[in-house]
Amino acid sequence: MAKSFQEKFQKRRVLTGYISVVISISLVLFFVGILGLFLLNTRNVAAYFKEQIVMTVYLKDSAKDIEITQLQKKIQLDPATKDVNFISKEEAAAQYARDIGEDFLEFLGYNPLLNSVDVYFNAAYVNTVSLTQTQRELETSDFVDEVVFDQPLVTLLDENILRISYVLLLTTLLFIGIALLLINSSIRLSIYSKRFIIKTMQLVGATKSFIRKPFIWTHMRLGILSSFIALSGLVLVFLEINKRFPELDMLEQPVALTIVFGGVLFLGIGITAVSTFFATQRYLNLKSDAIY
Numbered sequence: 433m434a435k436s437f438q439e440k441f442q443k444r445r446v447l448t449g450y451i452s453v454v455i456s457i458s459l460v461l462f463f464v465g466i467l468g469l470f471l472l473n474t475r476n477v478a479a480y481f482k483e484q485i486v487m488t489v490y491l492k493d494s495a496k497d498i499e500i501t502q503l504q505k506k507i508q509l510d511p512a513t514k515d516v517n518f519i520s521k522e523e524a525a526a527q528y529a530r531d532i533g534e535d536f537l538e539f540l541g542y543n544p545l546l547n548s549v550d551v552y553f554n555a556a557y558v559n560t561v562s563l564t565q566t567q568r569e570l571e572t573s574d575f576v577d578e579v580v581f582d583q584p585l586v587t588l589l590d591e592n593i594l595r596i597s598y599v600l601l602l603t604t605l606l607f608i609g610i611a612l613l614l615i616n617s618s619i620r621l622s623i624y625s626k627r628f629i630i631k632t633m634q635l636v637g638a639t640k641s642f643i644r645k646p647f648i649w650t651h652m653r654l655g656i657l658s659s660f661i662a663l664s665g666l667v668l669v670f671l672e673i674n675k676r677f678p679e680l681d682m683l684e685q686p687v688a689l690t691i692v693f694g695g696v697l698f699l700g701i702g703i704t705a706v707s708t709f710f711a712t713q714r715y716l717n718l719k720s721d722a723i724y
Contacts (some may be wrong), residue, residue, distance in 0.1 A: 450654060456618045457658035457700060458665075463666035465666045465688075465696045467604040473686040474600060476681060482512055485658040487563060487581040489549040491571045495575035503573065504549060512557035512566065517550040524548065546577055560586050611699065616707040619651055623711040630715045644712045651708040652701055659700030663693055 470477070489507075500518065508516050519535045529535050553563070563586060567579045625632075626647070634642050661680060670689075674682045682689075 437449070445701045450622070453618045453622050453651070454654055454658050454661070455653060457615050457704070458661040460607075461659060461662035461696050461700050462665045463569045463613050464604070464607050464699065465662055465692055466669065467600065467607055468665065468692045468695060469670065469688075471597070471600045471604050472692060473682060473685070474593070474597045476685070478589065478596075480559035480677065482555040482589060483552060485553070485558055485582060485586060487551040487579065489551065489555070489569065489570055489579050490577040490621075491547045491549070492575050492577045493546065495547065499575050500549070501572075503570075503576075506574050507549070507570075508552055510566075512553050512562065513551060515552040517552075519548050521545045522549050535705045547573055558586060577638045610697070612703060615703045616711075619704060619707040620710070620711045622651070623647065623708065623715065631713060634716060636713060640713070640716050644709060644717065647712050648705055655700040655704030656697075658704075659697045662696055662700070666696065 471577070489503070504516050504518060507513055521543050524541050524547075551566075553566075556561075560583060562580055563583070570576055570579045630643055630647075634640070651669065670682065
């Protein structure tokens, strides 16, 4: 009875140890995968934000419908243009009233806003030089009152895209280093609980490679399981991001996805195998009285 209880306790203890290893490895691999996903999609993310920048062309009240139509066609034919939207002064007033929560037209008695054309550009053309040149060209039209865009934001994006890439790269490398330490620590604790088994097998004549193999294989399987758990989480995150931001075209990047998913699987298997090898080797090299 006591022996049966002790065996159950030992099995439960081993199972708890394996579960803690799987959970810790899965979490670490998941966050490494998230960082890798963002790192490899930095260019797409930057392009997405660039294409949200709008240049607004304000039109004089004297502008004729045919002039506005011709202007829109001219802008649309430019290879730099992604989209063109005409916003009437009435639409602008209604939107502004919704934003401030009150009808300012009743207070003023007239609509001070102007008709406008919102222009969005392809990411490759969103830079200070290109947009400033387009701004000057549009301002030459007699019926154009003013052309504006958020120049400080464009400058900020230009200056920080490369910096953000480097920061993400360094963060990913740092996290991989932390992952190595955490996974190694988890496996060392798991092997530590079996140090007496390792030493007993060695004392009865088992070779070092014979002793290592079952431990390495067991932890490799835990690594594979952890990798698939982490990959399942990554797939859910990936699908949610793709659903919310389809403009990022993440499904059109099979190479980047293969690198991230393959990297997570490789880390899960590789780190566990190497960590288990060195953890078992440590106790194999210890003298019997040193393991207590």
